[in-house]
Amino acid sequence: MTDAPHIWHFGNMRVVPDELCGVKLLKGAEANLCDMEGHLDLPDSMLEKLGWVVASIHDPVLPPDTAEDYTAAYIGAARNPYVDVIGHSGLTRHPYDYEAGVKAFRDAGKLVEINEGTFLSRPASLENCLKIASCCKAYECRVVVNSDAHFAAQIGRTPKALAMLAEIGFPPELIVNTSLDRFEAYLEERRMRVSRAAV
Ligand SMILES: [Zn+2]
Structure with a gap:
């Protein structure tokens, strides 16, 4: 993406502490799908760090x-062991087969992002987001709810995303970040997945 951090930014993560001012830090990236096979714009050698x-x-x-x-692109990305989350996939200009996609995400242990920022920046996508969330409920695919803040003051604020999930009676146990315990259980699962990939 134009104006995104240079790739060296992600190679510099070791200087960022794991905890700062009592807040645990997860060092990560939002990577781009670059082709219809779901390849990303960060190499595995960087993703694994x-x-x-x-x-x-x-x-x-x-x-x-x-x-x-x-659909093929998203399913390809879900096969990548380093990927945790399929991000804001309700885009109107990039439709896919939600049922096939969500089943593939579930089977690969991936999380679907339910994104507060969409309500502000991509309102036309909301109808699709509701369909995707309903598929996640139907096929028991886990989700993560986040702000996609773009500015620090909005971090952790997800009222509209949570209201949308409540509207369809979404099971809280499928939301990995409802509690620290549940979230850390996911992180342990991803550690095992990544270590298997490295063998
Ligand atoms: Zn994005």
Whole structure:
């Protein structure tokens, strides 16, 4: 993405502490899907050093194409062991087969992002977000709720995303960040997945 951090930024994460002012820090990246096979714009050698990886489609990187191609792209990204989250996938210009995608995400142990920022910056996507969340509920795919803040003052604020999940009776046990224990259990699961990939 134009104006994104240079790749060296992600190679410098070792200087960032694991805890700062009592706040635990996860060092990660939102990587771009670069093609219809779901390859990302950070190499595995860099992804393996991160503790949290969101994989998303952004318009300037992956222009509009068919739902069939985007389904393949998302499923390809979900096969990457370093990916934790499929990011803001309700994009109107990048539709995919939600049922097939969500089942693949679940089977690969990936989380689907339910994103507060969408309510502000991508309101046209909300209808799709509701369909994706409903698929996650139906197929028991876990989600993570976050702000996609873009500015520090909004971090941790997710009222509209939570209201949307409440509207469809989304099971709290499928939301990995409802408690520190549940979130740390996911992190342990990802540590095991990543270590298996490294063998
Ligand atoms: Zn994004």
